[in-house]
Amino acid sequence: MLRKVNGQEVDIRPILIKDCSFPSPFPAGLEFSSPARGTWNIAHQGMLIPEAHEIFVCAASCLRGVVLTAYEMKAEKRFSTVAVEEQNLLEGNMEDLIIDGVSDIIDQLSPKPPCVLVYTSCVHHFCGCDLEMVYRELRSRYPDIDFTDCYMNPIMRKSGRTPDQIMRSRFYSLLKPREILPGSVAFIGNDFSMEKDSTLYKALSLSGKTIFELTECKTYEEYQQMAQAEYYIADYPSAKVAGEDLSERLGGKFLYLPFTFSYDEIRKNVEKLSSVLSIVKPDFEKEVGICEQALQEAYLKIGDTPIAIDYTAFTRPLGLARLLLTHGFQVKRIYVDAFIGEEKDDFDFLSEKYPELEIWPTLSAQMRFAADHEKTDYLCIGQKAAHFNTAPHFVNICENGGFYGYQAITGLCRLMLEAKENEKDIRTLISKKAWRCESCI
Amino acid sequence: MIKIAVYGKGGIGKSTTVSNLAAAFADKGLKVMQIGCDPKADSTFSLHGTKDVKTVLDLIREKKNKFELEEMVHIGYKGVICVEAGGPTPGLGCAGRGIIAALDKLKEKGAYEKYAPDIVLYDVLGDVVCGGFSMPMRGGYSDKIFIITSGENMAIHAAANIAVALENFQGRGYASLGGLILNRRNVKDEEKKVEELCGDIHTGIIGTLSRSETVTDAEDLGKTVIEAFPDSEMAQEYRKLAEDILRTCED
Numbered sequence: 274m275l276r277k278v279n280g281q282e283v284d285i286r287p288i289l290i291k292d293c294s295f296p297s298p299f300p301a302g303l304e305f306s307s308p309a310r311g312t313w314n315i316a317h318q319g320m321l322i323p324e325a326h327e328i329f330v331c332a333a334s335c336l337r338g339v340v341l342t343a344y345e346m347k348a349e350k351r352f353s354t355v356a357v358e359e360q361n362l363l364e365g366n367m368e369d370l371i372i373d374g375v376s377d378i379i380d381q382l383s384p385k386p387p388c389v390l391v392y393t394s395c396v397h398h399f400c401g402c403d404l405e406m407v408y409r410e411l412r413s414r415y416p417d418i419d420f421t422d423c424y425m426n427p428i429m430r431k432s433g434r435t436p437d438q439i440m441r442s443r444f445y446s447l448l449k450p451r452e453i454l455p456g457s458v459a460f461i462g463n464d465f466s467m468e469k470d471s472t473l474y475k476a477l478s479l480s481g482k483t484i485f486e487l488t489e490c491k492t493y494e495e496y497q498q499m500a501q502a503e504y505y506i507a508d509y510p511s512a513k514v515a516g517e518d519l520s521e522r523l524g525g526k527f528l529y530l531p532f533t534f535s536y537d538e539i540r541k542n543v544e545k546l547s548s549v550l551s552i553v554k555p556d557f558e559k560e561v562g563i564c565e566q567a568l569q570e571a572y573l574k575i576g577d578t579p580i581a582i583d584y585t586a587f588t589r590p591l592g593l594a595r596l597l598l599t600h601g602f603q604v605k606r607i608y609v610d611a612f613i614g615e616e617k618d619d620f621d622f623l624s625e626k627y628p629e630l631e632i633w634p635t636l637s638a639q640m641r642f643a644a645d646h647e648k649t650d651y652l653c654i655g656q657k658a659a660h661f662n663t664a665p666h667f668v669n670i671c672e673n674g675g676f677y678g679y680q681a682i683t684g685l686c687r688l689m690l691e692a693k694e695n696e697k698d699i700r701t702l703i704s705k706k707a708w709r710c711e712s713c714i
Numbered sequence: 715m716i717k718i719a720v721y722g723k724g725g726i727g728k729s730t731t732v733s734n735l736a737a738a739f740a741d742k743g744l745k746v747m748q749i750g751c752d753p754k755a756d757s758t759f760s761l762h763g764t765k766d767v768k769t770v771l772d773l774i775r776e777k778k779n780k781f782e783l784e785e786m787v788h789i790g791y792k793g794v795i796c797v798e799a800g801g802p803t804p805g806l807g808c809a810g811r812g813i814i815a816a817l818d819k820l821k822e823k824g825a826y827e828k829y830a831p832d833i834v835l836y837d838v839l840g841d842v843v844c845g846g847f848s849m850p851m852r853g854g855y856s857d858k859i860f861i862i863t864s865g866e867n868m869a870i871h872a873a874a875n876i877a878v879a880l881e882n883f884q885g886r887g888y889a890s891l892g893g894l895i896l897n898r899r900n901v902k903d904e905e906k907k908v909e910e911l912c913g914d915i916h917t918g919i920i921g922t923l924s925r926s927e928t929v930t931d932a933e934d935l936g937k938t939v940i941e942a943f944p945d946s947e948m949a950q951e952y953r954k955l956a957e958d959i960l961r962t963c964e965d
Contacts, residue, residue, distance in 0.1 A: 365845060367845075399808075399811055400845045400846075401810070401811070401813075401814035401845050401846050401849055402845070403852055403886065404854075405853075406853075406886050406887065408889075706726070
């Protein structure tokens, strides 16, 4: 049993939303990393760039997670490591180690990759390694290979740009200027392709716009064609900086159209897109009607089943709770360590109208024991919620899953009904999460 | 923009010299930024006379990233833009890491673009004991390095180490050695010893400063010699050194 130093047992309890502070409801402290990660990690994400080779430079023991990820993805041939040792610190040859290590790996690769992602780590950050010089030298040694800087640096997790923001920005750092294809659009910063019937994708494709998506690229040349986009759209909060960076570098117009479950916000986002780009707009009233019908039908079958949502499933867990609660669903628990600013309105609404809604952390140390119980009948949305509730009825989705707009609501209703009907193997799905594995979410 | 870093053994007179150079440059109508890279955070004191100024590291510790560029600077004599990098918790933190964090933060907040100084002076603590202290040597920070030394053995030893560090960075596009500044302590064979050092590290003496009570008198007033005793011989020596440094940088 986890005990405090004074001998008291750890209390595993949520905070009711009415008692929560915004945006950080829980105090910082000893953290627990749940086996249900949910979102992708930096090794997964880098593999999105076709033909890219990842090289991680860090202490050997820190490589465990990313090595496993590469193998899990069956992408081990696109993954290499350079181990940093204490001797490198003492000799002050950290920069040389990166240059020589990366060179040695590249020299042994056949065929040569068109681009290499070099992941440096916290030790380089502490030492103030001259990474500019490192990349300058690598580019000079291998002029036919594109290099970009990536980071495995937990120290940066809670200060400045987060590793997730940086990584999503680095996705596009290798794009080289090309002639712009008028009216074309690139979706920026998503780990999953937009569903073809999602509101944004549909509006653009019906309007004959060329759509670029990193997730759809099969070759490095296809990836480079993304530079032709005239407009960049991001809907994922962590991808906003990626769009801004790309816009500043390549000059395309960036639109942030955040993922949302609010009918008003969906409409505003579509109108915002339509103000800069001629598109076939959806029939808003009709779309809302379809969503309402889907929600009613889902409620008829799901009824009073308790529902738990976690933040890895959708970027707006509070918005989702609001949508479901106002349609009769019994949302009881939300798992989220901090709220994003975009959810303030939903937070205020829920605090007032549904004050007993439980807010649970996922990172607090006591959550180590939250999953130590029998199966529950919770219907969960997201892997973390499923793990913490030992709930085989769950919607296996993360990072919005390529959903957007009205389609996100109807799509979620469909997945909730499927989850209600069928049990899933939590352990298998949670332990395998990347490409070409059983979950394939 | 001319970017200069001044290194040397602790206590050799770096801050005094750099501040007087800053004042001499400011007198010429140049826009000067002086960045003290010393945990003592007293590099710029004689330019602004304010004790207990907030250092960059103080701000990072207290406010994380929620502070403005203006909070990091103090305007001193004739508009000299003064910055103190500051240091870690004594006995616990890492001073080299502190310099890295402070210089990164200045860059991140756009200090060089916003103030657009004609001259940036880095006053760097002592010997190059770790990577953090070499940060100001990098391309983008400094173009020229000047090392202050006397004829004392420890000062010469430190100067040699700094020169070795610079030599190690050859080929990286870092700053080059501009020369030595002899700050006399009037020890035996002082000039000869420093000239020998120059031979060893392939450089020359760019300027010489006399040992003078005028310097300590100005320090007692909390001012630079240039400000407190502008007509003194010592002020003239600093002005001459400033001219020689400018000429070296322009070459």
